[in-house]
Amino acid sequence: MQPTVPVQQPPPIRRAAPLPLYRRLPLRQVLCLLPLVAVAVWVAQHRSLIGSGARQMFTADPWWLLTAVATTGLGWVAVSFARQGTVLERLPARRLLATQFAAGAANHLLPSGIGASAVNIRFMTGCGLPPARSSAALALYFLAEAVTRILLLLMLLAAFPEALRIGPVLPERTAGLVVWAAVAGAVVLVAGLLMIGRVRRVIRDFLRTALADARSLHLRPSRVLALWGGSLAFPLLQAAGLVAVALALELDVWPPHVMLAYLAASAVAALVPSPGGIGSVDAALVIALVAAGAPVEAATSTVLAYRFITLWLPLVPGALVLGALVRSKVL
Template sequence: MTVEPLPQNLPGRLPGRLSGRLSGRLPVRQILCLLPLALVAVVAVRHRSVLVAGFGHLTSAKWPWLLAAAAATCLTWVAAAVTRQGALVQRLPRRRLLATQFAAGAANHLLPTGLGASAVNLRFMTVCGVPPARSSSALALYLLAESVARVGLLLALLVAFPDAVRFGALVPDGAVGPLLLAAGAVVCVAVTALLFVRRVRTVVSGFLRTALGEARSVHTRPARALALWGGSFSFPVCQAAGLAAVGQALGLPVPPLHMAVAYLAATVAVALVPTPGGIGSVEAALIVALVAAGGPAAVATAVVLAYRIITVWLPLLPGALTLGALVRLKVI
């Protein structure tokens, strides 16, 4: 009996998955689908003590207030989706946009602050056919509007409630000088690069022209401008409302609006700290801010841990699964 030799192009005739294995190619998309889950496991193991303590505090809380905090957290994804659409003239598919914001939240907690969500949204806009220059401009406009809204809300609340937070307790003794020195050094480096490095100056000027053009186009459309600024203000309001609801659930003796001031002050303070999702830095800043607002340290710690469980850890696994599904479906 004779055995016929295998055809030379056998891998090309086999199903795609088996052909890829025979050809020695890595299933890149499958790896990208599973990577968020692996990162969730790593982050959860590293912060297991925080998870145990946070869930312990949730068991003794008033559940109606916890449900209100969960509802406020869900509204943050809606606000983010509305703001993303408002920053771009081109219409994006609504359901996919909302799912992308949920997935971007998980990515943002697994990568240095802001990078995960920005990468997911840039990829989503690219798949939707938005040119790279316009998608980058929309991202910059989103970040600018969100920052202006957050700082603006903080200043407005400080004017209305000047005694809400004792800011002297937020900054350690002797830290003001080094902070100002570091900020001045960053500004000097940026100005020097713009003045003396031609390539940097060219890239920045081109980006600013595109961004300003996109901003003008957005603000000529009332619906887009309303979505941009309405979503930008709603996002930190929902976040602060979630913290206030958890504070009520655990009996923190601080007025809700003072808790909102503490939350905004803490998040503005840690905005430049490059930790994944602010994990670690946000908790510390929130605890200090709530204590500065007049809350007992033990109760403030319990509130912050429970709040981060609701806003970060509970959505993390489903968000990672959504991220993997969006990658698999080629939505991002």
């Protein structure tokens, strides 16, 4: 008899441990839907304000309203030029423009422009820029925007010193206290940050990178024109949009005074960090237009219609573009 050869049993099949729930979820698809969900919740919370702005537009001149829509669209083009002017590398133009449109929606979901800043940093790092240089480009953009806005405001104040009559709207002593409190708060914040050693080192390294990039950029005339031209064009286009809405609603205020009111209101509203400037920008614009000579009711109607065009109308399309950019891994 031949010896019996034992049959080797196959090793038992070990089943892989089930993946955690967060690993099984289609994370990128969920991120694509988050902007739409956030916008839907926000629209539901502010439906009365949106409805008021929409009703004001039915009685307005449609051609001037179309002009306001056009200036809003050109504003994204101006921002794209300014963003390109902050880096030496050539950014893809179409994706850059789409990113600025999507950043507008993201900016209305987080306070103080955090959403737009995060979108732009993600876009620049996706284009191959290191995080330090992307942050330096963002800081340079904010600096150029602030400088151009202040210069425009000072020029209009010098040309039309009688345009804004703050006294009847807000006591001058109260206005002065608000300004000085904002300045003191900024000084205390900066001083507190500089007292922390690690933060001080990070700020020093960041400033070194930012200054080196700024020097290199200002040796390129095309980048200088894009940065400062786009930064100057954006507030002018936004102010022109408010002028167009004021003309559409027959607001009895001279257009240069409306532009001055917009620049003053945007400067004051920047001190109050709210998503999309909701509340702060609206109140500041109404106060500025009243200070420029408009009746309260007419000023409120103008601001509601203007904010409907510049804020609420592009919000859902911007969220769709933001989701598409996340899905296509541009962001």
